[in-house]
Amino acid sequence: MLLYGIVKERSKCVQNYRLSDVNHHRSTVMRTYTFHFVKRVLKSTTPSKTASKAKIMASFHASAKIGKKGKGFKHSQYIGREGQYSGYDRYEDLAAVGSGNMPAWAVDNPSEFWKASDSFERKNGSVYKEYELALPRELTDTQNVALIADFVSRQIGALKPYQWAMHVKAASIDGGEQPHAHIMESQRMVDGIERDPEQYFKRYDQKMPGRGGARKDSGKHPAQLKVELLAMRKLWADVQNAHLERHGHAVRVDHRSLKEQGIDRIPERHLGPDRAERLTPGEVEHLVETRQVNAEAQLVQVELSAAIGDVIVDLTSAQNTVMAEEMVELEAHYQATIKANAERKAQRHQAMLADQERVARFEARERAAAAQRDALAAQAESDKRKEMEAAAVAAAPATRYPQALAEVTTETLATVPGILPAAAIQQAVAERIAELQAIRVAPPVSIALLGMEVVEQPVYQRRLANADDMDARAQKTLDDVASMGKLKRMLNNADALEASAQQLRKDAQLERRQVDNAVALSPEMREANSANDRSENRRLQIKQDIKEVEEIALRTQRGESAWRQPSHVYRLPEAVTKVLDRAREIAVQMIAKMQAIDVEALLKRAIEMKWTKPERVNDMTMMQSKFVATPENAKLKREYDQAQALANERASKTGRGPSPGGR
Structure with missing residues (x-):
């Protein structure tokens, strides 16, 4: 109390x-x-330490806005009072201008920079950000220019090109001076790379900055833009208060709202020159x-x-x-x-x-x-596998032979004897020959009969009738000439009539030949010829396949391989492949009735000729690998290669060069 x-x-x-x-x-x-x-x-529960130092607050105004493409050059002329904004009383308020960080081609004339941005900036892109700042009346024009320069150095620095202007005009309400500043800031960043006007405003190339335009400071979230705006307003208030204090003025400005300052009154609405004039x-x-x-x-x-x-x-x-x-x-x-x-x-x-x-x-x-548990399970699995392997080893050859045969390639079956039973190959040969002989090939089409049918078509009949008519007229003319006397022949120019009749006969013969050619080239005749060719080729192929299959039977009877591989061929004929694939199936069914000693011999041979897929191969190497060499041939090849390597080594020591076989 x-x-x-x-x-x-x-x-x-x-x-x-x-x-x-x-x-x-x-x-x-x-x-x-x-x-x-x-x-x-x-x-308040505590005394204020700043109560006795309270200052009188002056009016504060600081705003920012974005200028779109097409407005940069016009606005730069407006704040600089140039072009259409010069020579009028209402625009005679320019007190000072300045610019900075401009590229070389716009240092002397900043308006060229904004003109280039209007021309080369992307469509609907932003060109500039403008700061509109109210300057204190308490400072002189020179002091306000220093204030603007201080704020620009802190807000923009050397980061972006900018242009500013200070206007001093009479206030519409009280008639006093109303100094304020316009600062246009480009959103393109300064990076020290020289670019012409067109390249300067291209899209920025992050990987190769020299090939693209200058980086653009845009695309920020609205929340970030709000934070930057508040920071700009605070900076302007701090810089302005520092200059007011430096020049001995007690008045201060505050960027905060009246509510944040603790002032309980309705804020005054900014009128602007147009509204003020209408009061x-x-x-x-x-x-x-x-x-x-x-x-x-x-x-x-x-x-x-x-x-x-x-x-x-x-x-x-x-x-x-x-x-x-x-x-x-x-x-x-x-x-x-x-x-x-x-x-x-x-x-x-x-x-x-x-x-x-x-x-x-x-x-x-x-x-x-x-x-x-995992160790016990692994041990049990290992024991089970060993038991299965032991059982497989102890199993009869008839049980193991199908498994070993499945790991032998058809190419090896064709070139290595003793893997398949000869009886299985003979049976497969007999079945394949029966299949080939059972193939029915379409009989050849009679070209003569078909031609007679085609020529009966109306289009050909009309042409043949025309040829017959020409023959008839020629014959009648010749008969008339033959019945003429000597005097009548002279009067009627019998030689010319005979020549005309002969020409008609030639035209009739030419028409019949053309009809024959048209019939021969008709779709029906071409299709018949093609069908006959296909049938003949099929008959020849069947005949060739039967010959190859019979050759397999003969070679098997002599104890030779089913197919003799040329040195440069690594692909089996289709006839050989089909016979051996069928013989493989027959062999699995046949071994149950064979002697155990014979099956064991087949098993041993199949195990020897097991195919292993190479690790790194191409298509040709893969085909070659499927022709597995017998142990005897592999041994001979190794001995031959060792002999060649030894000979080449000796030759290299004596200086005679490698032997021809090693090249």
């Missing part, structure tokens, strides 16, 4: 002093400001008066803040003793609470460590049991 009474009395004194010369409207506004301000101060004299007077009231209310808040700060400082010394005792008790209680919390935390930590140790022991036991 003592604090409230002192503050109330001090606030009344200040209020009566400040409101002695204002009307009833001003008194109401000032009382409202004072009441709310004192109410906020009384809610009536009464509206202008009311607006000026409102601004004065707001300024005086702010001064009252400053003085109240200082007065309340003094009162709180006086009361603080009287309350220190009581507060110190309470703080000791609170500190003791706080330390006891911290100690109890630490003990409970240590107990929980020990319990957690014990739980972790129990879990670790359990998991270790589980892993050991699983490892033991």
Whole structure:
């Protein structure tokens, strides 16, 4: 109550002093400001260290906007008062201009930079960001230029090209000076690479920057743009306050909203020059008066803040003793609470460590049991496999032969005898010959009969009838000439008539030959000829296959291989492949009725000729590998290769060069 009474009395004194010369409207506004301000101060539990240092706040304005393609050059002329924006009274407010970080081709004329951006920037792309800043009236033009330069160096620095202009025009409301600045900032980053205007605004090439355009600082999230805008406003306020303090001015600016500053009034709406010109004299007077009231209310808040700060400082010394005792008790209680919390935390930590140790022991036991189970299962599998292998070794050759035969290629069966029973090959040969002989080939088509059928078609009959008509007319002319006397022949030019008749006969013969050719080339005749050719080729192929199959039977009877492989051929004929594949099936069924000694011989041969797929091969090597050499031939080849290598080694020592066989 003592604090409230002192503050109330001090606030009344200040209020009566400040409101002695204002009307009833001003008194109401000032009382409202004072009441709310004192109410906020009384809610504070600690004295403000800055209350006695409060400053008078000046108006603050800082905004940013984006300019699209096609507007950069025009806007640069607007802020620089060039082109269509020069030579008019309303634009005679330019106080200073400047630019920086421009490429070499735009250093002397920044407008060329914005003109190039309008021309070469991508469609619908942004060209510039503009900062519009209100400058303090308290500073001179020279001081404001220094203020702009300081802000540009901190906000833009050497990162991007920029252009700025300072305008000083009369305010529409109070008629005083209204200095402000326009700063156009390109979104293209400076990287030190020289580019012509067209390349400068191309898409950036991350892998080869010299081939693309300059990097563009765009595509940011709206949240990030909001953070950057707030940071820009704070920077402008800090730089502006630093310059005001440097030049001895007590006024300050604040980038925060009125609510954040603790000022309880409705913000004034920015009118702009067009709206300000449309205000009536009464509206202008009311607006000026409102601004004065707001300024005086702010001064009252400053003085109240200082007065309340003094009162709180006086009361603080009287309350220190009581507060110190309470703080000791609170500190003791706080330390006891911290100690109890630490003990409970240590107990929980020990319990957690014990739980972790129990879990670790359990998991270790589980892993050991699983490892033991896996080892027992692996041992059982190994024993089972060994038993199966032993049983396979002990099994009869008749059981093992089909498995060994399955691992022998058809190419090896064709070139190595003794793997298949001769009876199986003979039976497969007989079956294949029967199959080939059972194939029915279509009989040949009679070309003569077909030609007679084709020529009966109306189109050919009309042409033949025309030829017959020409023959008849020629014969009639010749008969008439033959019946003429000597005088009549002279009068009727019998020689010419006979020549005409002979020509008609030739035309008739030519027409019949053309009809014959057309019939021979008709679709029906071509198809018949093709069918006859296919039938004949099929008959010849069957005959050739039967001959090859009979050759297999003869070679098998002599104990030779089923097929004699030429040195340059690595592909079996189809007839040989079909016979041997069938013989393989017959052999598996036949060995049950064969003597065990014969089956064992076949098994041994099949195991020797087992095919193993090479690791790294191409198509040709794969085909060659399927012709497995017999152990005898493989031994001879190894001995031959060793002899050639030894001969080449001796020749290299004597300087005679390798032997011809080793080349």
